[in-house]
Amino acid sequence: MFATAARRSLSGLIPPKIATPGALSSGSTSARTQSVVDFYSKLPKGPIPASEQVGGVRGKFFEGKNASGKPLLATIFILFGIGYTIDYQMHLKHHKNGHH
Structure with missing residues (x-):
């Protein structure tokens, strides 16, 4: 029970896996890959x-x-x-x- 709650609470911090066979074979960009790109593009850059x-x-x-x-x-x-x-x-x- 605790492991599930911890995994759920940390799921927003850890980006999803994008190098899965399904994500790589689904074309140039998939919805999952696009969500990761959107996540990293919103992060602040610089000092x-x-x-x-x-x-x-x-x-x-x-x-x-x-x-x-x-x-x-x-x-x-x-x-x-x-x-x-x-x-x-x-x-x-x-x-x-x-x-x-």
């Missing part, structure tokens, strides 16, 4: 336009003309600060009833 490139944090900070590692460094320092604060607070709780 990806700038408007369709990666967006979000990755596109803003890690790719393009403004590429930098600032978000990565900020994340490291924030996690260090949170860990240090938690460790410091746990140490203060340890000293609540007296020193070492």
Whole structure:
């Protein structure tokens, strides 16, 4: 059951077989061959336009003309600060009833 559902969902992505004996012997172009030609003729050609490139944090900070590692460094320092604060607070709780 799962294989059939997966095959059905992927059937739009995978072009049909055109090199079958029936398709080749039916003349110069068959309906199946023409559908494949139509499919490939509608695909975009050339490089990806700038408007369709990666967006979000990755596109803003890690790719393009403004590429930098600032978000990565900020994340490291924030996690260090949170860990240090938690460790410091746990140490203060340890000293609540007296020193070492």
